Amino acid sequence: MKLRVILAVLFMAFTASYVLAENGDKKDKKPEGYVFKDEITLPATPVKNQYRSGTCWSFSGLSFLESEMLRLGKPVVDLSEMFIVWHSYSEKAQKDVRVHGSLNFSAGGAFHDVTNVIRDFGIVPESVYDGLNYGEDKHVHGEMDRVLKQHVDAVIENKNRKLSTVWLEAVEGTLNTYLGEIPQKFEYEGKSYTPQSFASDFVGLNMDDYVEITSFSHHPFYSKFILEVPDNWSWDEVYNVPLNEMEEIIDYSLNNGFTVAWAADVSEKGFVSSNKGVAVVPSAKTEDMSDAEIARWDTLSEKDREKELYKIEKPVPEIVVTQEMRQAAFDNYSTTDDHGMHIIGTAKDQEGVTFYKVKNSWGDYNKYKGYFYVSKPYVNYKTTCIMVHKDAIPQSIREKLDL
Numbered sequence: 001m002k003l004r005v006i007l008a009v010l011f012m013a014f015t016a017s018y019v020l021a022e023n024g025d026k027k028d029k030k031p032e033g034y035v036f037k038d039e040i041t042l043p044a045t046p047v048k049n050q051y052r053s054g055t056c057w058s059f060s061g062l063s064f065l066e067s068e069m070l071r072l073g074k075p076v077v078d079l080s081e082m083f084i085v086w087h088s089y090s091e092k093a094q095k096d097v098r099v100h101g102s103l104n105f106s107a108g109g110a111f112h113d114v115t116n117v118i119r120d121f122g123i124v125p126e127s128v129y130d131g132l133n134y135g136e137d138k139h140v141h142g143e144m145d146r147v148l149k150q151h152v153d154a155v156i157e158n159k160n161r162k163l164s165t166v167w168l169e170a171v172e173g174t175l176n177t178y179l180g181e182i183p184q185k186f187e188y189e190g191k192s193y194t195p196q197s198f199a200s201d202f203v204g205l206n207m208d209d210y211v212e213i214t215s216f217s218h219h220p221f222y223s224k225f226i227l228e229v230p231d232n233w234s235w236d237e238v239y240n241v242p243l244n245e246m247e248e249i250i251d252y253s254l255n256n257g258f259t260v261a262w263a264a265d266v267s268e269k270g271f272v273s274s275n276k277g278v279a280v281v282p283s284a285k286t287e288d289m290s291d292a293e294i295a296r297w298d299t300l301s302e303k304d305r306e307k308e309l310y311k312i313e314k315p316v317p318e319i320v321v322t323q324e325m326r327q328a329a330f331d332n333y334s335t336t337d338d339h340g341m342h343i344i345g346t347a348k349d350q351e352g353v354t355f356y357k358v359k360n361s362w363g364d365y366n367k368y369k370g371y372f373y374v375s376k377p378y379v380n381y382k383t384t385c386i387m388v389h390k391d392a393i394p395q396s397i398r399e400k401l402d403l
Helices: 002-028 056-071 081-098 111-121 142-157 167-179 195-203 243-255 269-276 291-299 302-309 323-331 376-382 395-401
Strands: 037-041 186-188 191-193 210-214 224-226 237-240 260-264 339-348 354-359 371-375 383-389
Touching (some): 037 354, 056 081, 056 383, 111 195, 111 210, 142 167, 191 195, 243 260, 243 339, 243 383, 269 376, 323 376, 339 371, 354 376, 371 376, 376 383
Parallel strands (some): 210 237
Antiparallel strands (some): 186 191, 210 383, 260 383, 339 354
């Protein structure tokens, strides 16, 4: 009997110590942050790295078209971003000279630059033209960008009082020196192509099927307008829809197997956490805090409050984005045309909130191997435009846009 009592006491002591240890371990554990479960993941080619070049628009635009090929059952192919960059720089130089230097002559661009180049000049595979002709194994464009800018500025300054007949040839010579000469014919998988025949016979996409869409109230909805951002150097037009319909188009696209090219501002502090795999626009709602948290919050400086908000140690409340809020951010330059990316699916966090899954072009830079998850409020607030296939737009909206 005494032995049973002793054993019982020992068992109870062991159980109590285990529970205390377990509770202690739980207290020591750090918050796990966001945990995502993918719901839609559409086919996409491997993540690439634009490295130290301002060519996100080419990387994301081609990533989008590569996914379009996969959607249509076409072969996996790695298309050449620098082929697009070469032709865009040449076209941009000509336009900048025509407007006497009033253009934004820089490395930046837009999704329509990709479709315009393919329509006009074709495309080649990355294996045929990697654009690394200057002693680097990754894209480093600082010197090239500066040399091209100074060259075009000198042409525009026009010390000779008229343009020479070879100024463009000289600009394209610089592009050839840094990126390599554009191939006129090449072999790929046992067949001979030109850039134009590769675009038509191998890629097989109709560039006229792709449209850009935005949502700003300084132009009428359901009309087209030239989006007033510096990187829209070609002055292409985008379709304008209300904010709720832009979100509807993105959701309809993904639900029906179409990916979305996404251009957005990434200067928002909530985007910095994309290195942790998430981009959000937190709201500091004190009504969601306990009395103790409010007291602590009130003692923090504005800088420290921002640090607290963007630690992203757990899911946080986000702002409710309105059309007016979005417009104000664009008008006061807090939303700018920073970065092009590629939305390929959706996911939910541990609280059941829907996020978009985004393919970036910064290589394997975070725990999601170059992908990250962006909240709907962030997309609604900071999108400058999207590109989609016409068939990825709900019929009711297509009719309003006369598409």
